[in-house]
Amino acid sequence: MPVDDNLLLGTNEFAFHFETSLGIDAQKLGAFLQRAGKVARDNGAEMRIIAIQDGSLDVVARIARSTRARIAGEFGANPVKTSAAATALTIAVIGGITRVMSPAESGATPLAKAAAQIVEQEHVQNITIVSQGGDVLVMDPFIAGQVRRAEKRRQAVTPDFREAQRQIADGGELSGYVSEMDGDLYFKPDGHRYAVPIDAIDDAASYPFDPGAHYRVRGDLVIRRNRPFALVVTHAVPG
CATH class of the missing domain: 2.40.50.640 (OB fold (Dihydrolipoamide Acetyltransferase, E2P))
Structure with missing residues (x-):
């Protein structure tokens, strides 16, 4: 999948890569990011958008602990432990977002539906989460179809x-x-x-x-x- 090789990310950062040449409607992108932010909060973190890069479209997010997180004590330790905790929290947030977006695991969640709508209506070929740990495909036309089928089952x-x-x-x-x-x-x-x-x-x-x-x-x-x-x-x- 064509992800920008020049995308530089820290250990507590990741990017949503949208494969598109036409851009994305601001409201649809905003709804997607808002719901992704909710998943981050549910995992004890705050997700802040720090950059938007063109090419296709890369939205770069930085993860920090939530002031309400139970793991706050880890971040009060020395810098080495703080860095390790930030990395672990980022991995947890990426894992949480990936699972919530998977119709096979979580059904038609609000985040999955927002992503499916982007792929179906915004000429986006796929959405990938990019981080130092690798790239994870989280939405494409096939997955969007699974989301819609899960949504119909939910309505029934x-x-x-x-x-x-x-x-x-x-x-x-x-x-x-x-x-x-x-x-x-x-x-x-x-x-x-x-x-x-x-x-x-x-x-x-x-x-x-x-x-x-x-x-x-x-x-x-x-x-x-x-x-x-x-x-x-x-x-x-x-x-």
Whole structure:
């Protein structure tokens, strides 16, 4: 994939590379970056745009810890540890964005839909995340088709599931109890009759979920074959 070889990135930076010769509508690009920024915040980071380069179109982002991040203590250490923590946080954000954009893993999330719209409507051949760790293709016409099919499946689910999906997809929280069955953790949203397996990612992955405890979570509710398949948790707090 033709990514600019002259793109210089720090260890705490990455770029969204849009393969296009015609540019992108500002509102569509803004919506995409806003939703990517939300994923970064859910992973305890702040994503700041520091450069936009032409050629095709490269939007360069720099990652810094969020003032609300639980890992703030790492950044109070010496410069060597600070640099390592910044790199680790950047890797976590890239991983979170990649997973949220994958319809196979997370369904038709707001970020995935924004990216699909850019590819479908803005003459963009593909979108790639570029970093020192390598390049990751996150959207092209084939993936956009998967997003649309996942969106149709989501619209076909029962109202009980759709309500919870809409609530969490719009940036809200789901509250409910965690239970353990056959060694796996499940989340039962308050006011709903089903329990869904928990798939905690990145920052939330290390959170010690206690069976029987009540939590407020953010992320995405994945539906497959008209049934809850997984609750992809990006942030969780007890309460």
